[in-house]
Amino acid sequence: MIPHTEPEYILKTILVGDSKVGKTSFLNLLQNNICLKTNTTLGVDFANLYFNINDTCIKMNVWDTAGQERFITIVRSYFRNICGIILMFDVSKPETFVNLKKWMNIIEYENICSHKHPILLIGNKNDLINNIDNNQLNKFISKYNVIYREISCKKQTPLEESMTLFIGTILKTLNVNDCNGMMTCQDSFRSSFSLKYNDDDDNDDNDDDDKKWYTASKCCILS
Ligand SMILES: Nc1nc2c(ncn2[C@@H]2O[C@H](COP(=O)(O)OP(=O)(O)OP(=O)(O)O)[C@@H](O)[C@H]2O)c(=O)[nH]1
Numbered sequence: 001m002i003p004h005t006e007p008e009y010i011l012k013t014i015l016v017g018d019s020k021v022g023k024t025s026f027l028n029l030l031q032n033n034i035c036l037k038t039n040t041t042l043g044v045d046f047a048n049l050y051f052n053i054n055d056t057c058i059k060m061n062v063w064d065t066a067g068q069e070r071f072i073t074i075v076r077s078y079f080r081n082i083c084g085i086i087l088m089f090d091v092s093k094p095e096t097f098v099n100l101k102k103w104m105n106i107i108e109y110e111n112i113c114s115h116k117h118p119i120l121l122i123g124n125k126n127d128l129i130n131n132i133d134n135n136q137l138n139k140f141i142s143k144y145n146v147i148y149r150e151i152s153c154k155k156q157t158p159l160e161e162s163m164t165l166f167i168g169t170i171l172k173t174l175n176v177n178d179c180n181g182m183m184t185c186q187d188s189f190r191s192s193f194s195l196k197y198n199d200d201d202d203n204d205d206n207d208d209d210d211k212k213w214y215t216a217s218k219c220c221i222l223s
């Protein structure tokens with residue numbers, strides 16, 4: 001639902017994991033509160049989600065990526081300018097858990113920020129038999145310092161608590177890092193066309209100021 005108030009923050013996130021683990025179902029559940037029938041994602045889809053946390057309106061852009069190997073080159077290019085990652089596996093299929101290592105390698109390799117982005121790890125399909133070794137899971141959680149939640153899109157597990165925690169963790173990093181994947185509304189307006197040129201004379205009331213804006217894609221330099 002689109003809120004009446006302007007969002008105070010815009011968070012750019014990416015949803016990744018093997019094919020058929022339930023990424024698109026998860027997004028549908030967040031958007032429509034139901035688990036709709038899905039088709040496999042071809043390349044990358046996009047969705048906007050809105051959250052109201054402590055009276056603060058937050059807009060989350062989510063790239064819903066294809067899990068199929070043949071799209072990996074496209075998917076890799078969407079890791080730029082993000083501030084959070086939702087990583088998913090299927091608790092009934094151990095191979096999707098084993099492949100998390102591969103996804104973590106990609107996440108770390110494609111990170112162009114100087115800091116790590118918060119990760120929400122979702123073990124989906126807990127309506128089915130859980131075939132994941134708990135020891136391995138706990139090791140993974142502490143090694144990569146991820147938030148972990150087990151859900152079932154099919155059973156429509158409530159997602160508010162997980163998303164609030166994930167967003168809260170992302171917002172905390174605002175105080176520590178300037179991240180290109182997280183913008184205040186003012187930033188969003190500014191970066192929609194450029195980043196400000198480092199002007200020597202900040203006080204001049206020059207109408208030509210706009211000419212000093214230039215486009216850049218370097219991470220962590222929004223100021
Ligand atoms: N049993 C069960 N099935 C689920 C659950 N969530 C999703 N599914 C089913 O799993 C299949 C794959 O779901 P998708 O959401 O399309 O998976 P995906 O990760 O987006 O797959 P790709 O787009 O190919 O990467 C569909 O048939 C869903 O109905 C769940 O919690 N439990």
Ligand SMILES: [Mg+2]
Nearest residue numbers: 023024040041
């Ligand atoms: Mg999909």
